[in-house]
Amino acid sequence: MHMNVERLKVNYKTLEEFKKFKEYGVQELSMLEDLQENIIEDNCDSPFYGIYYGDKLVARMSLYERSAKYDLYFDPPQNYLELWKLEVLPDYQFKGYGKRLVEFAKGFGVPIKTNSRMKSKEFWEKMDFHTVPYDMERDLGQNPLVWHPNEVKDKKPNS
Amino acid sequence: MHMNVERLKVNYKTLEEFKKFKEYGVQELSMLEDLQENIIEDNCDSPFYGIYYGDKLVARMSLYERSAKYDLYFDPPQNYLELWKLEVLPDYQFKGYGKRLVEFAKGFGVPIKTNSRMKSKEFWEKMDFHTVPYDMERDLGQNPLVWHPNEVKDKKPNS
Numbered sequence: 001m002h003m004n005v006e007r008l009k010v011n012y013k014t015l016e017e018f019k020k021f022k023e024y025g026v027q028e029l030s031m032l033e034d035l036q037e038n039i040i041e042d043n044c045d046s047p048f049y050g051i052y053y054g055d056k057l058v059a060r061m062s063l064y065e066r067s068a069k070y071d072l073y074f075d076p077p078q079n080y081l082e083l084w085k086l087e088v089l090p091d092y093q094f095k096g097y098g099k100r101l102v103e104f105a106k107g108f109g110v111p112i113k114t115n116s117r118m119k120s121k122e123f124w125e126k127m128d129f130h131t132v133p134y135d136m137e138r139d140l141g142q143n144p145l146v147w148h149p150n151e152v153k154d155k156k157p158n159s
Numbered sequence: 160m161h162m163n164v165e166r167l168k169v170n171y172k173t174l175e176e177f178k179k180f181k182e183y184g185v186q187e188l189s190m191l192e193d194l195q196e197n198i199i200e201d202n203c204d205s206p207f208y209g210i211y212y213g214d215k216l217v218a219r220m221s222l223y224e225r226s227a228k229y230d231l232y233f234d235p236p237q238n239y240l241e242l243w244k245l246e247v248l249p250d251y252q253f254k255g256y257g258k259r260l261v262e263f264a265k266g267f268g269v270p271i272k273t274n275s276r277m278k279s280k281e282f283w284e285k286m287d288f289h290t291v292p293y294d295m296e297r298d299l300g301q302n303p304l305v306w307h308p309n310e311v312k313d314k315k316p317n318s
Contacts, residue, residue, distance in 0.1 A: 025302040030293035084300030118184055134189035141243030143184040
């Protein structure tokens with residue numbers, strides 16, 4: 001099946017589609033407000049990437065590039081991607097949409113860090129992500145999982 | 160009703176009780192491992208506080224003191240508490256356990272920051288928490304909510 005990953009534009013249509021996703025939150029509300037108040041223009045790039053089935057958005061994720069300066073996960077410290085709000089609408093699950101999005105993110109060739117719900121751990125392991133040792137000051141309520149190209153290592157605790 | 164908030168000890172009994180909570184994650188697994196490998200002693204203090212009904216743990220939360228140096232939420236920057244994994248077991252909800260825990264946290268007299276699921280926003284607003292303007296670099300997939308004593312202000316975006 002054709003699964004084109006697109007960078008999503010901020011516009012009223014996209015924001016309406018976002019309401020169907022469970023992890024709709026302050027981030028989306030803030031984008032809506034910025035659009036309404038003309039702080040951002042219609043159709044400017046968002047941090048979201050998604051897959052359409054016909055004209056319906058059925059899967060999405062958010063990506064943000066963190067600079068090496070703030071890297072607390074990898075050794076040596078380096079630019080990496082934070083991935084969040086990976087979600088596939090219920091009727092479209094188990095068809096490879098999530099995998100396609102994760103592969104797209106890996107295509108940038110830099111390490112990726114995400115935060116998993118315990119129930120999704122199996123999915124992330126299939127995607128070759130692994131858990132890192134928990135560090136309370138850094139991770140608090142998160143369950144961090146990372147993936148990295150071969151030459152990169154996990155940061156050692158307290159190093 | 161008697162609702163004593165206790166700081167929870169790390170021991171096998173507590174960790175077994177934690178399994179009943181939905182937000183069981185890497186943090187709890189890490190505590191279990193540290194106990195098994197004698198990295199921490201039995202009965203040492205954990206970052207969790209909870210309420211028992213008889214000998215059953217029915218509500219819990221985790222608290223961590225962030226130093227002013229890392230404060231990105233308040234003005235002026237100051238020590239504050241990060242609160243996460245606030246959860247009441249299903250049969251004990253809507254009886255005031257969550258409120259009791261939040262009031263306990265407020266008793267430390269410093270600002271509090273938490274991350275809400277959208278569904279719990281109403282609860283947090285009843286607790287006098289409010290949302291802060293979303294800042295992607297800081298908040299990513301979070302929906303931050305804060306409470307602070309009167310003299311403290313929210314940090315302005317990009318200040």
